[in-house]
Amino acid sequence: MTTLVSTEPVLRASGIEKSYRRGVWPARRTVPVLRGADLALRAGEVVGLVGENGSGKSTLMKVLVGALRPDAGSVTVHGRLGHCPQEPVVYERLTCDEHFELFGRAYRMTVDAERAARRDLYRALGFERYTGTRADRLSGGTLAKLNLGLALLADPDVLLLDEPYAGFDWDTYLRFWDLVAHRRAAGRAVLVISHFVADEERFDRVVALRDGRTAPR
Numbered sequence: 093m094t095t096l097v098s099t100e101p102v103l104r105a106s107g108i109e110k111s112y113r114r115g116v117w118p119a120r121r122t123v124p125v126l127r128g129a130d131l132a133l134r135a136g137e138v139v140g141l142v143g144e145n146g147s148g149k150s151t152l153m154k155v156l157v158g159a160l161r162p163d164a165g166s167v168t169v170h171g172r173l174g175h176c177p178q179e180p181v182v183y184e185r186l187t188c189d190e191h192f193e194l195f196g197r198a199y200r201m202t203v204d205a206e207r208a209a210r211r212d213l214y215r216a217l218g219f220e221r222y223t224g225t226r227a228d229r230l231s232g233g234t235l236a237k238l239n240l241g242l243a244l245l246a247d248p249d250v251l252l253l254d255e256p257y258a259g260f261d262w263d264t265y266l267r268f269w270d271l272v273a274h275r276r277a278a279g280r281a282v283l284v285i286s287h288f289v290a291d292e293e294r295f296d297r298v299v300a301l302r303d304g305r306t307a308p309r
């Protein structure tokens with residue numbers, strides 16, 4: 093039997109352009125941020141997205157997940173997408189458990205599958221103590237764990253992380269990279285926005301965003 097290995101990317105973005113409007117009339121102006129950015133992610137690949145502050149990394153990621161409509165270009169995704177935004181999107185009155193239940197339903201997971209995935213994520217990220225704690229009573233680092241856990245809950249084919257470990261302690265930071273290594277081994281794709289030069293060796297590839305365009309680094 094012949095096994096065909098697909099080289100087709102699980103995510104492909106081509107010619108992405110995006111401008112923001114700034115200021116108020118009559119000083120209103122349009123500022124281009126992305127000027128034809130391209131990006132392709134393959135199964136089992138861990139890619140870093142780097143660039144100076146304000147270069148448009150978060151804007152590109154929002155376009156990739158469909159949270160922001162580009163002015164031009166296209167994005168194609170094969171499979172399920174998970175997104176961990178820079179600012180956690182949580183409901184302050186819901187506990188960690190309640191968030192997982194809610195997201196599990198949104199992802200159409202069975203109750204058993206959601207509970208098993210939740211248990212593994214609590215353990216992998218080390219926040220089992222906070223299952224019943226409301227989001228508005230979590231520390232910044234634990235909130236970041238919840239944010240990441242929710243993005244991972246449905247085992248996405250493509251995981252997009254916008255500076256996921258800013259608030260993590262060292263142990264959690266190492267756990268995070270273990271988790272990423274497992275995803276690579278399982279053939280999942282991961283894109284991480286990172287500012288740490290020290291992380292660059294952990295990526296299979298690094299893509300730099302500069303003057304609105306992407307280039308290998």
Ligand SMILES: Nc1ncnc2c1ncn2[C@@H]1O[C@H](COP(=O)(O)OP(=O)(O)OP(=O)(O)O)[C@@H](O)[C@H]1O
Binds near residue numbers: 148149150
């Ligand atoms: N909603 C918005 N309206 C207007 N301008 C915006 C908006 N969002 C981002 N910008 C501007 O677009 C540019 C790119 O922002 P973006 O957040 O994508 O950059 P970034 O590379 O992720 O930055 P950082 O490294 O600081 O997180 C910045 O100049 C920013 O001020």
